[in-house]
Amino acid sequence: MPHRTRYRLFLFFLSLIFLVSLPLRSGQDLHHVWAVKDARIVTLAGPPIEKGILVIRDGLIEAVGAAIPIPKDAEVIDGAKLTVYPGLMDGLGQSLLKLPEEKMDMTRISSGDFTDKDRGITPGLAAFDHVNLGKAVFEKYHKLGFVAGHVMPDRGVFTGRSALFSFSDPDKNKALLLKDVCLGIGFSPSNFLVYPNSLMGVHAYLKQALTDAVYFDQASSRWLKEMKGLTRPEHSPNLEALAGYATAAKPVIFLCRNQHDVRRSLSLAAEYKLNYFIADLGGEAFEVIPELKMAKARVLCTVAFKAPGSSLPAQKGKAERERAEKEIYPKNPARLAEAAIPFAFSSLGTDDPKAFAEGIQKAIEAGLSKEQALEALTKTPATFLGLDRALGTIEAGKIANVVLVEGELLVKETKVRYVFADGNRFELKEAKPGEGEKPTVNVSGKWEMTIEGGMGMKLTVDFVQEEAALSGKMTTPFGVFDFTGGAVSGNNLSFEMNVSVGGQDIDLFFSATVEGERMRGSVVQGGAETSEFTAKRIPG
Amino acid sequence: MKPRIAAIGICAALLLSLSGWLPAAETAILLKNGQIITVSGETITGGDILVQGTKIVKVGKGLPAPAGAEVIDLGGRWIMPGSIDSHSHIAVEGEVNEMGALLTPEVDCKDVINPQDINIFYALTGGVTSVHTMHGSANPIGGRGISLKLRWGKSAEELIFVEAPLTSKWALGENPKRSNMTGAGPARYPRTRMGVEESIRDEFEKAKDYMRTWAEYEKKAKAARESKGKNPPPLPPKKDFRLEGIADILSGRLWVRCHAYQSEEMLSIMRLCREYGVKLVCFEHGLEGYRITNELVQYGVGVSTFADFWGYKWEAYNTMPQAAALCAKRGVLVAISSDDSERMRHLFNDAAKTVRFGGVTEDEALRMLTINPAKIMGVDRWVGTIEPGKDADLAVFNRHPLDPFTVCEMTMVDGTVYFDRAKYREERKKTEEEEKKKEPEKKDGGEV
Numbered sequence: 001m002p003h004r005t006r007y008r009l010f011l012f013f014l015s016l017i018f019l020v021s022l023p024l025r026s027g028q029d030l031h032h033v034w035a036v037k038d039a040r041i042v043t044l045a046g047p048p049i050e051k052g053i054l055v056i057r058d059g060l061i062e063a064v065g066a067a068i069p070i071p072k073d074a075e076v077i078d079g080a081k082l083t084v085y086p087g088l089m090d091g092l093g094q095s096l097l098k099l100p101e102e103k104m105d106m107t108r109i110s111s112g113d114f115t116d117k118d119r120g121i122t123p124g125l126a127a128f129d130h131v132n133l134g135k136a137v138f139e140k141y142h143k144l145g146f147v148a149g150h151v152m153p154d155r156g157v158f159t160g161r162s163a164l165f166s167f168s169d170p171d172k173n174k175a176l177l178l179k180d181v182c183l184g185i186g187f188s189p190s191n192f193l194v195y196p197n198s199l200m201g202v203h204a205y206l207k208q209a210l211t212d213a214v215y216f217d218q219a220s221s222r223w224l225k226e227m228k229g230l231t232r233p234e235h236s237p238n239l240e241a242l243a244g245y246a247t248a249a250k251p252v253i254f255l256c257r258n259q260h261d262v263r264r265s266l267s268l269a270a271e272y273k274l275n276y277f278i279a280d281l282g283g284e285a286f287e288v289i290p291e292l293k294m295a296k297a298r299v300l301c302t303v304a305f306k307a308p309g310s311s312l313p314a315q316k317g318k319a320e321r322e323r324a325e326k327e328i329y330p331k332n333p334a335r336l337a338e339a340a341i342p343f344a345f346s347s348l349g350t351d352d353p354k355a356f357a358e359g360i361q362k363a364i365e366a367g368l369s370k371e372q373a374l375e376a377l378t379k380t381p382a383t384f385l386g387l388d389r390a391l392g393t394i395e396a397g398k399i400a401n402v403v404l405v406e407g408e409l410l411v412k413e414t415k416v417r418y419v420f421a422d423g424n425r426f427e428l429k430e431a432k433p434g435e436g437e438k439p440t441v442n443v444s445g446k447w448e449m450t451i452e453g454g455m456g457m458k459l460t461v462d463f464v465q466e467e468a469a470l471s472g473k474m475t476t477p478f479g480v481f482d483f484t485g486g487a488v489s490g491n492n493l494s495f496e497m498n499v500s501v502g503g504q505d506i507d508l509f510f511s512a513t514v515e516g517e518r519m520r521g522s523v524v525q526g527g528a529e530t531s532e533f534t535a536k537r538i539p540g
Numbered sequence: 541m542k543p544r545i546a547a548i549g550i551c552a553a554l555l556l557s558l559s560g561w562l563p564a565a566e567t568a569i570l571l572k573n574g575q576i577i578t579v580s581g582e583t584i585t586g587g588d589i590l591v592q593g594t595k596i597v598k599v600g601k602g603l604p605a606p607a608g609a610e611v612i613d614l615g616g617r618w619i620m621p622g623s624i625d626s627h628s629h630i631a632v633e634g635e636v637n638e639m640g641a642l643l644t645p646e647v648d649c650k651d652v653i654n655p656q657d658i659n660i661f662y663a664l665t666g667g668v669t670s671v672h673t674m675h676g677s678a679n680p681i682g683g684r685g686i687s688l689k690l691r692w693g694k695s696a697e698e699l700i701f702v703e704a705p706l707t708s709k710w711a712l713g714e715n716p717k718r719s720n721m722t723g724a725g726p727a728r729y730p731r732t733r734m735g736v737e738e739s740i741r742d743e744f745e746k747a748k749d750y751m752r753t754w755a756e757y758e759k760k761a762k763a764a765r766e767s768k769g770k771n772p773p774p775l776p777p778k779k780d781f782r783l784e785g786i787a788d789i790l791s792g793r794l795w796v797r798c799h800a801y802q803s804e805e806m807l808s809i810m811r812l813c814r815e816y817g818v819k820l821v822c823f824e825h826g827l828e829g830y831r832i833t834n835e836l837v838q839y840g841v842g843v844s845t846f847a848d849f850w851g852y853k854w855e856a857y858n859t860m861p862q863a864a865a866l867c868a869k870r871g872v873l874v875a876i877s878s879d880d881s882e883r884m885r886h887l888f889n890d891a892a893k894t895v896r897f898g899g900v901t902e903d904e905a906l907r908m909l910t911i912n913p914a915k916i917m918g919v920d921r922w923v924g925t926i927e928p929g930k931d932a933d934l935a936v937f938n939r940h941p942l943d944p945f946t947v948c949e950m951t952m953v954d955g956t957v958y959f960d961r962a963k964y965r966e967e968r969k970k971t972e973e974e975e976k977k978k979e980p981e982k983k984d985g986g987e988v
Contacts, residue, residue, distance in 0.1 A: 199634025203651035
């Protein structure tokens with residue numbers, strides 16, 4: 001039973017850290033079989049099933065139908081008030097990435113010793129290597145119905161490679177669906193005095209690089225085949241990384257800041273015969289509909305609805321711009337749908353999952369039907385990424401990425417109750433009344449924390465609070481651990497910390513209520529094990 | 541078979557004309573009763589211009605309006621060929637300089653045209669109908685430029701003046717030396733005028749070598765083909781778009797537009813171009829051109845210059861407001877250009893200065909705005925004068941275009957009116973009134 005072994009290992013390390021004895025709970029969390037009964041099931045593979053049963057076993061959908069037997073070993077969820085949807089998918093985003101921050105070395109810059117990274121040429125940069133998954137992150141997505149996301153670095157010219165994750169497990173190896181799927185091509189030149197540092201330079205560079213990559217691919221394979229009489233090509237990591245995309249074996253994603261970038265991308269793609277997607281960052285695909293149609297282009301549609309600086313409304317001043325952003329740009333998705341241009345929604349340009357969901361809502365208000373929106377978040381992205389046999393609809397044999405909602409999905413106040421991601425159940429509680437309030441306390445400074453239970457333990461925490469945002473570091477006998485992304489609302493705080501001990505990554509969730517110079521709260525691991533703690537401020 | 545094809549053809553033509561697919565051939569515009577500055581000949585008082593589709597078909601007095609023609613009464617106002625701004629940077633998206641490399645003939649303004657640059661519209665308000673928009677002057681050899689017709693509202697592709705030769709922007713003097721660059725970044729070769737010229741020569745030699753390599757490859761490939769499988773086909777050399785850009789310069793496919801101020805370096809670069817057979821058509825700014833008019837005429841190089849703009853850096857000191865006139869009087873092809881999205885709106889004022897300061901004739905001054913830049917851009921067969929057969933690119937003024945108080949009233953490109961001041965004012969008034977109406981509504985809405 002590998003699962004049990006891993007679980008025990010987890011507990012072992014936890015108790016090592018907190019020196020608490022953790023009771024093993026009932027077998028509930030070991031369950032792998034669920035049945036949702038009496039629910040409305042929007043399968044997207046056919047008409048909705050009004051009162052149906054969905055059986056999930058070991059990560060996959062085992063069966064779905066109106067009158068199918070409920071397996072004996074299944075834990076049953078009463079779905080009488082629930083609607084089941086396929087899990088939503090972010091067609092392209094980058095908020096899950098945590099790229100290493102690099103300090104600007106001015107001595108190096110002023111000596112002109114530029115790296116490929118300075119030039120924005122990072123075709124080898126893999127989203128997989130820098131993804132930041134975690135339970136807190138998942139929760140933000142889960143409560144809006146998102147169960148998978150396509151992630152890609154978006155800076156520079158060759159921005160890097162994408163990866164697709166299920167929001168199921170903080171361990172990226174388990175959460176991964178596809179690795180190195182697409183390569184990003186951006187039109188943002190370097191800020192340094194290094195080639196290319198203009199938009200026209202970027203275009204010239206792209207043409208040369210794509211040509212070189214194809215040449216490198218052909219010359220290398222020819223040398224491997226013949227060898228005699230041929231000079232072998234010089235190795236180049238960049239060209240090697242590019243080759244698969246330049247030869248159209250894999251798709252590229254053009255990150256288009258405006259309609260002009262879209263047109264330029266279409267002609268680049270045609271000239272170099274690329275397999276491609278148009279990421280419509282500028283939200284101006286509606287201006288290029290005939291061309292997109294003719295090229296049979298696939299679009300990743302954003303929902304920030306900001307008029308790009310190059311657009312006429314933006315050039316005409318603030319009033320025109322605001323009017324366009326209210327009246328014209330939100331219609332972009334509806335117009336793509338109307339023209340039958342295949343598109344998936346992308347969170348690029350929106351700050352967080354909430355803003356992404358609000359943007360989708362705006363698109364619906366501007367004329368996109370809910371069905372079209374749902375398709376652009378399920379079937380279409382699954383098809384785009386070649387995963388339509390595994391995701392996108394609720395069908396037997398597919399990955400169990402589903403959402404259970406009270407009422408409907410894609411409404412203003414979505415009430416997601418459960419999410420299944422890779423068959424793992426996540427229960428979502430209603431928002432606590434304290435959540436979302438303005439902070440009434442500032443916890444910045446040093447605190448002494450006492451974990452209760454077991455033998456007890458004393459730690460030091462340095463909090464840094466900026467308005468509602470909380471970060472800091474925790475000093476323990478096992479090392480110092482940083483955390484970011486915490487939040488303070490009212491007098492409540494919460495933060496997530498990832499602890500690596502002995503090769504194991506453990507996510508710990510802290511939440512507490514602050515009263516003056518003291519706080520009291522709990523620490524949770526994996527949604528199950530809870531210890532209480534108290535803390536008091538160290539004066540000074 | 542043949543009659544059948546003809547029948548189909550006639551049917552198709554009928555259908556097309558019925559459905560309005562051939563509007564160009566159908567629409568005729570008669571511009572009546574204007575003071576026509578033809579530039580190619582005498583100014584016609586009380587003259588008419590007949591425009592059919594995109595072309596001027598007749599110019600004269602008392603022309604009858606063909607059936608169905610739109611008649612525009614100029615009411616004695618002045619009409620001239622649309623101005624042509626041969627040195628512009630409008631409608632280029634992003635930086636106009638690729639600073640990351642010394643020589644960048646592979647970069648191309650054509651790749652980054654922004655047809656929604658509002659400066660296109662502003663240019664039309666000043667009677668400009670074509671521009672040559674180009675790379676900046678940071679590099680000895682910069683990127684390729686492109687000539688545009690200001691068909692405001694059309695796509696990037698549709699703006700391109702397709703008949704115009706492609707150009708290569710060069711630059712001499714302080715800018716490519718980067719004496720005006722401060723701040724981060726290493727010093728870049730070259731730091732002297734000698735170095736600027738040498739960097740060009742060096743690249744020419746590299747490109748010749750590159751062309752030889754390809755020629756040799758073609759030879760080997762041909763031999764391999766003829767050997768019928770005995771010799772394996774050779775591996776082609778690696779493509780290098782930068783050197784191919786240089787090769788295009790050496791073959792004369794690209795016309796060279798060279799930014800320069802000082803007479804010595806102009807002379808020097810003319811010698812280099814002669815040596816390599818490069819088609820150098822024009823010095824940009826060329827403020828000291830008046831000192832070397834004989835050489836300019838001999839080599840057939842024009843200047844695209846300012847009327848009275850100088851002294852902004854040391855290499856731009858040795859000139860005077862008479863410079864353009866002096867060049868013109870000695871037979872140099874002179875174009876007055878803007879290099880600026882504000883100046884381009886009143887190029888006619890700048891042309892007038894050459895009359896005021898340099899004493900050239902009004903006709904000569906107007907040539908500097910029209911046919912001269914057209915020649916420099918290689919488009920004089922299509923634009924630059926009011927003559928039958930030329931594109932209907934026209935600008936209407938309320939006074940003589942060289943009058944200090946003149947205002948451009950209407951601008952037409954290819955027979956289509958893209959700017960009409962009266963209509964524009966009306967529309968603006970309407971939107972402003974609508975805005976006013978909307979505001980109280982908003983307030984009411986806010987209170988509810």
